[in-house]
Amino acid sequence: MEQDFVCPTCGNLWSQAADRYGLFGGYGIPPCPVCGDSGHNADDYGDFTCSYCDHSWRNYGNGGLVLGRWPSCPKCGTLAEDN
Numbered sequence: 001m002e003q004d005f006v007c008p009t010c011g012n013l014w015s016q017a018a019d020r021y022g023l024f025g026g027y028g029i030p031p032c033p034v035c036g037d038s039g040h041n042a043d044d045y046g047d048f049t050c051s052y053c054d055h056s057w058r059n060y061g062n063g064g065l066v067l068g069r070w071p072s073c074p075k076c077g078t079l080a081e082d083n
Ligand SMILES: [Zn+2]
Pocket: 007, 008, 009, 010, 011, 012, 032, 033, 034, 035, 036, 037
């Protein structure tokens, strides 16, 4: 079964088939085949909007959370708020 992955570093999107152990080349989540950074499950993301500068962005992994918290805005650094 193919699973879609995304690389937040270079934006690469790819699909990879799991082996019989449910792993992808030995990884639970495989590294990006283009740049080698760690990939993310393409279905695991959160969309955020900055309350300060109105910038909208998508963050991958853990439903978009960073260490269980909302991520800070990649543009101005303001911590996103759940409101
Ligand atoms: Zn990449």
